[in-house]
Amino acid sequence: MNTVLETKKAKLKSVTTKKTRMKKILSYLAFVGPALIFFIVIQIIPFFMGVYYSFTSWNGISSATEWVGLENYKKIFTNDERFFDSFMFTTKFMFAAVLISNIIGFSFALLLNSALKTRNLLRTAFFIPNVIGGLLLGFIWQFIFVRGFSAIGEMTNISFFQQAWLGDAQTAFWGIVIVFAWQISGYMMVIYIAALQGVDTSLLEAARIDGASTFTTLRKIIIPLILPAFTICFFLTISMAFKIFDLNLSLTGGGPFNSTQSVAINIYQEAFTNNNYGLGSAKSILFFVVVAIFTTLQVMLTKRKEVEA
Template identity: 60%
Template sequence: MNSQTKATNLQGGALQKNTNVSKPVSMASKKKWKDAGLFTLFVGPVLLAFTIIVLIPFFTGIYYAFTDWNGVTGNINWVGFDNFKYLFTEDKQFQASFLLTAKYTVVAIILTNVIGFALAILVTQMLKTRNILRTVFFMPNLIGGLLLGFIWQFIFVKGFASIGQITGIPLFEMAWLGDAKTAFWGIVIVSVWQGAGYIMIIYIAALQNVPQEIVEAARIDGANRWQILRHITIPMVAPAVTICLFLTTASSFKIFDANLSLTNGGPFKSTEMLALNIYTEAFVNNRYGIGEAKALIFFIVVAAITVIQVMYTKKKEVES
């Protein structure tokens, strides 16, 4: 009897241990399912919307880039790389727009960052009007690109002409939007005027994080303002420079609304940027396949340039 009782107790203990082990396992699995459910609940709708709005059109556009679809009818023929051969051999306007966009991007990146950084330094000084100045400099960024373009179109055409008649200054007597060279700089002026305020805000946040103890120590050692700016301020705001270069590079390459509202690519398509050229090809000329081929090339180039820029500036941050 004693041996039977001991065996029964051992079996019961083993069963109890197995039950105790299974409880944590089941609780852990329930927690995993609960976490997965919460993740799906919060991320699922956003992921679904991103898939429908971004991913599906993106991959569909890649497919259309290899077809001759006109964007209207249901006749879609696969043409392979014929669209890309046409762009690089026969479409001179696409090549001219690409070079013009590259030129505009370089100019806009430099001017927007330099002016934005200068404004940030100005409004971080101990000025009584610094808060008002921040608002004034940032306000152009709140105006839509199309509306801003039409406002500046009126200024270039009517306002400058009136000032030129009154003052006789040659700068205001020029046909700003009627000549290819001045029209290009008109687009640059509007874009920089709109974007510098946004870049200024990013630089302000970076400048406010520069330790004043280091700046004061440099002044005590006899460093002037230029030396402090070059050797202390700029290296410490390098992460902000990386962000601002990335933002201005992407926005400059993708300029569309100011180009459309100011010149619409004129005169004689001399100021037609790449985004406007793609829009015209796809939705005005009804050559959707060629338009998508241009857009795909555009995407690859912009992605490559931005990745290289971020990697290079990040490397400079580490070195500094």
């Protein structure tokens, strides 16, 4: 009799456990399912379609696609100097933009983490440029560079404002860097502030009591403790700088004479202006691989520094 009762209890417990597990699975699917479906439809499927089209000569319009194998990739490496020029510009821009954006963002974070009465207002003011769309921001700064700076230059005769900021390759490069840093620094500032607020204040007080200077405290205590924030910010700024499109398009359009053409604009023109969708897809796949390598190496290096610290 006891054996029968124990068997029934075990079966009931098994059924209850299965129902509970099923409810958990259904609840997970309810929350994760829609996002996963959108991710697959918007990201994964187009990516693999792009990989397929990179081996074809499709023009983006006709229904017929001709398989050409590695021909598009050979053409990029043997007969497309403009693509490599745009890649060199984008790489140079990435290094400058990442360095300047993170320096400004971290400096703002240090300033606004202190006991300033207006710190909430300043945080909002510094973050607002990140909310403005890239195209709109580019056209605003185009007006500033072309009309605003020239007007100030005429009134003050300061050579800095009298330059053709978007008409010369060198100044146009730095113009794009300035606008990118102005837009993204506020976002980096928020991440750094969140990290700084997690630093144990007792460590800072102990360092002050021991006579450590502000710079020593920053270098020896604060920066090592918030290295994960640097990892995140470097990753975000590297990927954003590599993929720059809207700011570049609205500020210079790749000019003068394609000297400030980013890789994203080059791919866009190849696929949608020249109707070489296959070649454009091949360029985008190569670009994806390069960005993945850069960001992976950066994360590995900064993660190693975190462990060492």
